[in-house]
Amino acid sequence: MKYAFKAMGGPCVFRIKARSEHIAYDHAQAAHEEVLRLERRYSRYREDSITSTINASAGKNSVSIDEETYRLLNYADTAFKVSGGLFDLTSGVLRRCWDFRSQTLPNQDEVERTLTRVGWAGVRFSKGEVFLPDIGMEIDFGGVVKEYAVDAALALLKKRKVEGALVDLAGDIGAFSNDPGTPWDIGIKHPRSPEKAVATVQLANSALASSGDYERCIVIGDRRYSHILNPKTGWPTNNAPLAVSILAPNCLVAGSSATIAMLMHSSAARAWLSELGIPWLLVDSDLNTYGTLAGI
Numbered sequence: 001m002k003y004a005f006k007a008m009g010g011p012c013v014f015r016i017k018a019r020s021e022h023i024a025y026d027h028a029q030a031a032h033e034e035v036l037r038l039e040r041r042y043s044r045y046r047e048d049s050i051t052s053t054i055n056a057s058a059g060k061n062s063v064s065i066d067e068e069t070y071r072l073l074n075y076a077d078t079a080f081k082v083s084g085g086l087f088d089l090t091s092g093v094l095r096r097c098w099d100f101r102s103q104t105l106p107n108q109d110e111v112e113r114t115l116t117r118v119g120w121a122g123v124r125f126s127k128g129e130v131f132l133p134d135i136g137m138e139i140d141f142g143g144v145v146k147e148y149a150v151d152a153a154l155a156l157l158k159k160r161k162v163e164g165a166l167v168d169l170a171g172d173i174g175a176f177s178n179d180p181g182t183p184w185d186i187g188i189k190h191p192r193s194p195e196k197a198v199a200t201v202q203l204a205n206s207a208l209a210s211s212g213d214y215e216r217c218i219v220i221g222d223r224r225y226s227h228i229l230n231p232k233t234g235w236p237t238n239n240a241p242l243a244v245s246i247l248a249p250n251c252l253v254a255g256s257s258a259t260i261a262m263l264m265h266s267s268a269a270r271a272w273l274s275e276l277g278i279p280w281l282l283v284d285s286d287l288n289t290y291g292t293l294a295g296i
Helices: 021-042 050-056 067-082 089-096 108-115 145-159 251-262 266-276
Strands: 002-007 010-017 129-131 164-169 172-177 184-189 197-203 206-212 217-220 223-226 243-248 280-283
Touching: 002 021, 010 021, 021 050, 021 145, 021 164, 067 089, 067 251, 089 108, 145 164, 145 172, 145 206, 145 251, 172 184, 172 197, 172 251, 184 206, 197 206, 197 243, 197 280, 206 251, 243 251, 243 266, 251 266, 251 280, 266 280
Parallel strands: none
Antiparallel strands: 002 010, 010 164, 164 172, 172 206, 184 197, 206 243, 217 223, 243 280
16 A cells, blocks of 8 residues: 655655555554654754754753653764764754755855854763753754654554555655565666666665755756755865665664765765675766665
């Protein structure tokens, strides 16, 4: 059964295998509510979200958090350290100077002023609370919550004993099947020809996340400026990959790994992904493909 809806900033689809259409629909509704719960909880667009509460208290006082929020912050801290500071949940404030709808670049002074509010290393958190040290700092869970929601929806569907499921939240995908002989075939979008697939992968009990400069960008002449901004410079990384896709046991790891690779030079990203030890695909600026998923 196919169940389509909108959440997490884009179109979402569940495909569920169950004994009947009615049963599958009931499972899909439960998974849908789990996705909406996480969106309500962590969206920076909602005044009643924990994200907005944390950001409104920046530089003033700490905010009480629950175990789930602590786990997300702890994961973000690990990703920050593993990436050498490239994965930074506080870098979302850079949207204040980057307006991708206007197709105009920010000036350097504006970028540098905004960068004074970026700095995960200064965030203090524990199992009970979190504190942002400076007024104007923000945490943006957008770098983790959609992927986390994929994993959470799949976990719920497994708990409900469905025969198999695919969860696609605006391009971040996870799947499982009780029949190992019937995996889900997924095409990876070509970064310059979206109607084509640059590769096809099979998901059985795994997740696939992709990141690329095609999602949002500013084009000036022959230069494309990606929405994926380096938290150290406030600008997209020069000679970064056009797109990166990661296959991993869970979507949270796949998504953060793809983002980190997009913040590196292509050659450095290829070396880092090779050391990571999970299947990957990278498309560079010359449309060359690399990685263990390339050519599949």
